[in-house]
Amino acid sequence: xxxxxxxxxxxxxxxxxxxxxxxxxxxxxxxxxxxxxxxxxxxxxxxxxxxxxxxxxxxxxxxxxxxxxxxxxxxxxxxxxxxxxxxxxxxxxxxxxxxxxxxxxxxxxxxxxxxxxxxxxxxxxxxxxxxxx
Amino acid sequence: xxxxxxxxxxxxxxxxxxxxxxxxxxxxxxxxxxxxxxxxxxxxxxxxxxxxxxxxxxxxxxxxxxxxxxxxxxxxxxxxxxxxxxxxxxxxxxxxxxxxxxxxxxxxxxxxxxxxxxxxxxxxxxxxxxxxxxxxxxxxxxxxxxxxxxxxxxxxxxxxxxxxxxxxxxxxxxxxxxxxxxxxxxxxxxxxxxxxxxxxxxxxxxxxxxxxxxxxxxxxxxxxxxxxxxxxxxxxxxxxxxxxxxxxxxxxxxxxxxxxxxxxxxxxxxxxxxxxxxxxxxxxxxxxxxxxxxxxxxxxxxxxxxxxxxxxxxxxx
Numbered sequence: 001x002x003x004x005x006x007x008x009x010x011x012x013x014x015x016x017x018x019x020x021x022x023x024x025x026x027x028x029x030x031x032x033x034x035x036x037x038x039x040x041x042x043x044x045x046x047x048x049x050x051x052x053x054x055x056x057x058x059x060x061x062x063x064x065x066x067x068x069x070x071x072x073x074x075x076x077x078x079x080x081x082x083x084x085x086x087x088x089x090x091x092x093x094x095x096x097x098x099x100x101x102x103x104x105x106x107x108x109x110x111x112x113x114x115x116x117x118x119x120x121x122x123x124x125x126x127x128x129x130x131x132x133x
Numbered sequence: 134x135x136x137x138x139x140x141x142x143x144x145x146x147x148x149x150x151x152x153x154x155x156x157x158x159x160x161x162x163x164x165x166x167x168x169x170x171x172x173x174x175x176x177x178x179x180x181x182x183x184x185x186x187x188x189x190x191x192x193x194x195x196x197x198x199x200x201x202x203x204x205x206x207x208x209x210x211x212x213x214x215x216x217x218x219x220x221x222x223x224x225x226x227x228x229x230x231x232x233x234x235x236x237x238x239x240x241x242x243x244x245x246x247x248x249x250x251x252x253x254x255x256x257x258x259x260x261x262x263x264x265x266x267x268x269x270x271x272x273x274x275x276x277x278x279x280x281x282x283x284x285x286x287x288x289x290x291x292x293x294x295x296x297x298x299x300x301x302x303x304x305x306x307x308x309x310x311x312x313x314x315x316x317x318x319x320x321x322x323x324x325x326x327x328x329x330x331x332x333x334x335x336x337x338x339x340x341x342x343x344x345x346x347x348x349x350x351x352x353x354x355x356x357x358x359x360x361x362x363x364x365x366x367x368x369x370x371x372x373x374x375x376x377x378x379x380x381x382x383x384x385x386x387x388x389x390x391x392x393x394x395x396x397x398x399x400x401x402x403x404x405x406x407x408x409x410x411x412x413x414x415x416x417x418x419x420x421x422x423x424x425x426x427x428x429x430x431x432x433x434x435x436x437x438x439x440x441x442x443x444x445x446x447x448x449x450x
Contacts, residue, residue, distance in 0.1 A: 119342050119447055127334025128357035129147050129314030
């Protein structure tokens with residue numbers, strides 16, 4: 001006598017149906033969460049852009065500071081060199097001052113205008129051309 | 134050692150004079166050859182640029198002005214026209230050789246070879262004042278003029294430049310001073326071994342100069358209304374320094390302007406342009422251009438730019 005195999009089809013159907021409902025709910029929740037994330041991220045986009053810009057500016061300023069530091073160091077070196085030259089010049093001037101002080105009379109220096117009473121002798125003159133009116 | 138030498142003549146309606154300082158030995162007659170070269174340059178310049186000669190190249194060209202045609206121009210005439218146009222541009226139109234018609238209208242003695250320009254009662258600039266008035270075709274050597282032009286002092290300045298260029302190579306180490314009617318070009322040393330001392334004449338006619346300028350190398354020019362004055366048909370006193378904006382004598386308030394520089398043609402240009410700036414603006418304009426300029430107000434006061442002060446050896450109290 002053949003034995004009839006009983007298959008629990010209703011159980012299988014119930015399990016399948018439950019899984020389907022669960023999957024549908026999961027999909028719905030995921031979609032809702034995605035929408036919510038997008039809505040939250042939207043207003044933050046400009047802030048992010050500004051932050052990126054600030055980072056770029058920060059890098060630029062850092063580079064400028066580095067260049068300025070280099071220049072300052074170069075300037076300090078040049079100043080130190082000029083200082084030595086100035087010291088030498090000062091010593092020469094001091095020597096010149098002593099020499100000038102030793103002179104009893106300084107040579108005459110040509111003066112310009114208004115102190116001389118008469119004009120020096122000229123080689124020629126410049127003025128109006130043509131016949132006198 | 135060559136002794137100082139001097140030559141005197143006349144060219145372009147003005148006295149022409151050459152002074153030579155002492156220098157290393159040179160062949161006999163060399164100074165005479167220099168003087169002959171100067172006279173030849175001035176004769177050629179006058180033949181081509183004179184507005185007083187009807188047969189000059191410029192007079193012939195002026196008679197074609199405004200007709201739209203092209204006329205041949207010799208190298209000298211072409212150089213004069215090119216310099217005049219450049220001066221017109223660089224001076225912002227204040228130096229304008231097209232005032233020839235205005236001079237004719239005002240009755241300038243000896244100038245009657247072109248039609249007189251109509252009077253501008255409204256005092257405005259002539260139509261087209263900002264457009265060019267000269268076209269040059271360098272390939273064919275021809276030019277086209279929109280209106281007649283006056284060679285005036287610029288022609289004399291260019292003649293001085295050309296004459297100086299002709300003799301300078303032959304000067305060797307000698308100093309020389311070449312002058313034509315108030316315009317001067319030269320280089321030291323003078324016969325006494327110093328720089329050349331050039332007196333700025335008193336436009337009021339006083340016997341003593343108002344200032345003395347030291348000239349080591351370069352040029353000095355003066356524009357003055359002391360001599361080139363006459364009366365127009367209405368009996369009004371007029372002079373030859375015409376304001377191109379009005380067609381009438383300009384620079385009221387000034388008697389004379391002197392400029393020192395490297396080239397006699399350009400010192401001549403700037404004396405005119407500065408004179409027409411008038412007493413209120415001449416100082417600023419001369420300083421802005423870095424010019425060594427001296428000017429005399431109507432009250433006889435001499436003023437100068439800082440650059441001029443550096444070249445001034447003496448000034449009247």
